[in-house]
Amino acid sequence: MAEEKRKFGKNLFVIITLILSVGILLYFLFTTGGGIETLARIAKTLRRTWLLAAVLAAVACWLLEGFEINLLCRHMKPNWKFSRSFSAGMIGFLYSAVTPFATGGQPMQMYTLSNMGMDTGMAGSVVAVKTLVYQVVMVLYALLMVATKLHYFQTNVTNFAFLTIVGLFTNCIFIALVVLFMLSEKTTDRILRSTLLLLHRFKLCRHPKARYEKIHSQLQVFHDASKMMGNSAPLYLSVMASAAVQITLNSLIPFFIYRSFNMRGASVTAMIAAQVFVAMVSAFVPLPGSSGGAESSFYLFFGLYFKSAIFPAILLWRLITYYANIVFGGIFAYIGSKMNMERDSQ
Known part of the structure; x- marks a missing residue:
């Protein structure tokens, strides 16, 4: 009975998340002038080849997620199969889509890898290193886009400087803390304690000790992961290269929808840059799937390209990059649970 209640609660949360996100899209379509009419007009002349390219780009991102996880898994266990890594990646996409701040993706990937036969410590190392490498590549990618497209977006997007500075600063601080923690745990502890006490003095942090314990435990995960994974430059470079391709393909989806x-x-490079900024800004929205924030930031950055067709564009973009993750991630989660039940019963 307790297990059934737990499952019902989990499913109810997913349903509420979907209703919230769909409701936001429908609100935009029905309450803005010409939203539905524009969608009907576009549907008649839609170039399906370009739309197929957008779908294939999303599928390629799924495959690359599995590939990156598999590179790290095979470093720990040489006989590890790609199908397991791909399933873990898809389950990660599902739980990232239905949990606030995408907090459920990484824990569920660890849980999935453990259920597939990987040691818990190894699974944690794989997911921690994968997360850190992807975050580093995303920040470097965003810095490159800022360097090449700064004037363009400053001219065309309201509050662009504020949004990008907040996003880049937060991500850079996190990465710097992780790297410093790996190099010198004592130095990081001193900096972290001093910073939190200073914030507490200015009444910007209510419980500095509790906050310290939480941040320290998160940093410790990456520290332990780096020791277990080792210092293989070719491995990390391979994962970084794959992540760069993955980010590029994901960032091309709005351009394919546009065509x-x-x-x-x-400009295709300007649209890639816009999508990178959308990803960074919407990552700080606390709702599942960044509902509301993702749509708003897409509107902010892509409104100058799609103009009156911006809301149909948001609808297609969310269908391909968000709802598809939930549907196909759910399928893999169901298949994985069945396989685990069959294995446990043997």
């Missing part, structure tokens, strides 16, 4: 609408003239 499927029979629109021309926009």
